[in-house]
Amino acid sequence: MALETNFFERVYEVVRQIPKGKVSSYGAIAKSVGAAKSARMVGYAMNSAKDLEDVPAHRVVNRNGLLTGKSHFGDHGAMQQMLEEEGVPVKDLKVQDFQKHFWDPIKHLK
DNA sequence: ATCTTGACAGACG
DNA sequence: TCGTCTGCCAAGA
Numbered sequence: 001m002a003l004e005t006n007f008f009e010r011v012y013e014v015v016r017q018i019p020k021g022k023v024s025s026y027g028a029i030a031k032s033v034g035a036a037k038s039a040r041m042v043g044y045a046m047n048s049a050k051d052l053e054d055v056p057a058h059r060v061v062n063r064n065g066l067l068t069g070k071s072h073f074g075d076h077g078a079m080q081q082m083l084e085e086e087g088v089p090v091k092d093l094k095v096q097d098f099q100k101h102f103w104d105p106i107k108h109l110k
Numbered sequence: 111a112t113c114t115t116g117a118c119a120g121a122c123g
Numbered sequence: 124t125c126g127t128c129t130g131c132c133a134a135g136a
Contacts, residue, residue, distance in 0.1 A: 007133080026118050036119095037131045043117030044133065050117090062118060069117030 007035065011045040012052065014105045018059045021087035022103035023095055025063045032105035047072060058082045065098030 010033035018024055026046075030039040042060070049055035050072060058079040062068045070079040070093055080090045089096040 027120095030118080035132080038133080039118040039131085040116060041118090041132055041134095046117055048134095057117080060117075063120095067117090072117060 007033065007038075007041060008045040008048060010034070011042050012049055012055045014109065015046070015049065015055045015057065015060055017105070017108060018056060018103050021101065023059050023061055023065070023083065023088055023098065023101050024103045024105055025061060025065075027063050028102075029060065029105050032109055043069065059086075059088075059103075061095055061098075065095035065102075067093040067095070 011029060014029050014032050015024070026039040026042040027036070030036050030042045033042075035041060046055070046057045046060055046069060050057045050069075057069065058067075058073065060069070067079050067083075067090065070076055073079045080093055083090045083095065088101050095101060
């Protein structure tokens with residue numbers, strides 16, 4: 001049962017646990033769900049997740065801390081603004097002190 | 111069933 | 124340091 005979007009569900013679950021004012025990377029999430037080599041799938045899952053309010057996709061960025069998916073949001077810049085409002089400084093679509101605001105899903109799950 | 115695309119990441123030159 | 128290619132895996136056409 002439930003084997004259609006099992007992978008996506010895992011991703012959603014992790015992203016959902018990202019605390020406010022924190023961000024995570026696709027690779028870290030991919031690993032946390034057991035698909036380290038499928039970081040792209042995480043982003044792909046996010047594409048569907050962005051429709052879900054339960055999944056703060058705006059808190060998920062690439063390993064560079066770059067808001068690569070901001071284009072997928074309704075308004076360009078909305079993602080950046082949201083993060084800044086949550087306490088995550090973003091400059092030029094990039095998370096400042098990314099490592100400082102980085103939230104490790106594996107550390108939280110395990 | 112096959113080919114192309116893609117919110118990444120790591121390796122290579 | 125920077126630009127480019129490959130690997131990875133799932134979904135859509």
